[in-house]
Amino acid sequence: MLYDASLNFIFWCPTKVVFGQNTALDVVMEVENLGCKRALIVTDRDLIKNTDIPERIKKALGKLSAGIFSDVEADSGVHIVNQGAKFGKEVGADCLVSVGGGSAIDTAKGIAILLKEGGKLQDYVGFQILTRPQTPHIVIPTTAGTGSEVTYIAVIKDHEEGRKLLFGDYHILPNVAILDPRMTEGLSPRLTAATGMDAMCHAIEAMHSLQREPIADGIALHAIRLIKEFLPKAVENGKDMLARGQMLIAANIAGGAFSNAQVAVVHALAHSVGARFKVHHGLANSILLPPCLRYNADVCGEVYLDVLSALGVNIEGIQPDQAGEVAADKIIEFTMKLGLPQRLRDVGVPEEGLRECSELALSDGAIIYNPKLISESTEVLQIYQQAW
Amino acid sequence: MAIAFPSVEWVEEYKKQINLSEGYKKAGATWTAGAVALVTLAKPEIGLNEDFGIWLDLHQGVCREAKVVTAEEAQKAPFCITGDYARWKQVIKKELEPVKGMMQGKLKLKGDLPTIVRYVKASQELVECSTRIETKFLDE
Numbered sequence: 001m002l003y004d005a006s007l008n009f010i011f012w013c014p015t016k017v018v019f020g021q022n023t024a025l026d027v028v029m030e031v032e033n034l035g036c037k038r039a040l041i042v043t044d045r046d047l048i049k050n051t052d053i054p055e056r057i058k059k060a061l062g063k064l065s066a067g068i069f070s071d072v073e074a075d076s077g078v079h080i081v082n083q084g085a086k087f088g089k090e091v092g093a094d095c096l097v098s099v100g101g102g103s104a105i106d107t108a109k110g111i112a113i114l115l116k117e118g119g120k121l122q123d124y125v126g127f128q129i130l131t132r133p134q135t136p137h138i139v140i141p142t143t144a145g146t147g148s149e150v151t152y153i154a155v156i157k158d159h160e161e162g163r164k165l166l167f168g169d170y171h172i173l174p175n176v177a178i179l180d181p182r183m184t185e186g187l188s189p190r191l192t193a194a195t196g197m198d199a200m201c202h203a204i205e206a207m208h209s210l211q212r213e214p215i216a217d218g219i220a221l222h223a224i225r226l227i228k229e230f231l232p233k234a235v236e237n238g239k240d241m242l243a244r245g246q247m248l249i250a251a252n253i254a255g256g257a258f259s260n261a262q263v264a265v266v267h268a269l270a271h272s273v274g275a276r277f278k279v280h281h282g283l284a285n286s287i288l289l290p291p292c293l294r295y296n297a298d299v300c301g302e303v304y305l306d307v308l309s310a311l312g313v314n315i316e317g318i319q320p321d322q323a324g325e326v327a328a329d330k331i332i333e334f335t336m337k338l339g340l341p342q343r344l345r346d347v348g349v350p351e352e353g354l355r356e357c358s359e360l361a362l363s364d365g366a367i368i369y370n371p372k373l374i375s376e377s378t379e380v381l382q383i384y385q386q387a388w
Numbered sequence: 389m390a391i392a393f394p395s396v397e398w399v400e401e402y403k404k405q406i407n408l409s410e411g412y413k414k415a416g417a418t419w420t421a422g423a424v425a426l427v428t429l430a431k432p433e434i435g436l437n438e439d440f441g442i443w444l445d446l447h448q449g450v451c452r453e454a455k456v457v458t459a460e461e462a463q464k465a466p467f468c469i470t471g472d473y474a475r476w477k478q479v480i481k482k483e484l485e486p487v488k489g490m491m492q493g494k495l496k497l498k499g500d501l502p503t504i505v506r507y508v509k510a511s512q513e514l515v516e517c518s519t520r521i522e523t524k525f526l527d528e
Contacts, residue, residue, distance in 0.1 A: 168501070
């Protein structure tokens, strides 16, 4: 039985979603709908250096543009949020348009807090402590993976203290997500594959999470179907707008699923190798997913049968206690076709670093949602060793 | 005899129960992250006219001090968890797991979630300690 009579949950996903080719250029309508007049574009250095996307958005905003803040970098930090908020105040921004991947979106979530509340970003570390809506925020993702456009979490690094600050608040959920397939067409095959596997992990993790529930399950299953069908196509041909669009939708709904049901052991382990060895988050998830499926196999048989079905596998004859193993094999087969690395050793993680990562993973918020209680670093280490 | 929640007496009993708990002593043995404050929001219709803060000075598996503080003082703790009466009642009755409550906005956490997560067993033991108090709820 997938649920029991004690089921209780909150599903909260109020972000307006706008989908279609060239819809990013309609951003001005969304700014107006929010009653705003000065939109600050928040984007990252690579995007402004290598593409004309931020400039196109600025042009589309016309008089409503308050300028571009383009100092976001990977692992965005408190200092960058502070700079962005300072710039936002100087130019009189009353709303934010983040253009980019997870870092740009999370940075904008931080700026949204400081523009509204003032003070220091560190004052707002925690969960659900904001008491009012923050600066309106429109997101235009340029990757299809993070789902950050529909999540209430922001992770921002305090480089001085050497730690990641976690902000979780319904008030930082973006108001609008504009999913424009054209915005992702320049993404390389490798990044397309890695970010797409991030979305796959969001979907599968939402399903095996302790906080799983039927609404999140439903959309997670559809996300898996879409990723199975369209990620290989988007990797093979980046100009395939159907595939690009369906992947944006998959990432978005997987984001909605995990924002409510949470993620679990895969993410806890991926965050740690990311923090310690700078492994791309999607790649880390992709590598760690199979051993984590095997780890949870004995308690997630029925869930993994559903996952297999969504992956297009004929589950007739597969027993629940075999489902985790089969799902792990199918994921490996899938990621090999995508050309992704299969081992942590292939992405710069030294074997001697696994023990430290195991300790780190135990402090990750995601680990408490794993269907099997993990309280000892030795259990985590075993999974890492399988993935190494 | 049942003790009203929240009250000075309840807080004193809570400290006693924490320090009697072998489970907490073990799970919180390495906790050095400082005090934890629990704030119950005012609910005048049941006689709780002001926010009620409980300050727990927790250190290495021991509750060194438990006292009643104002909501303002509670905010000075490294970890401050705030909720309305019904939510805390659910926690004490083990109907609401605190970390899940924080994620869903039923409880508000000011402080570093990863630290709390690292000590999730200790937080469960603290909840367990509260269930050992014969509690009289003001709304019953």
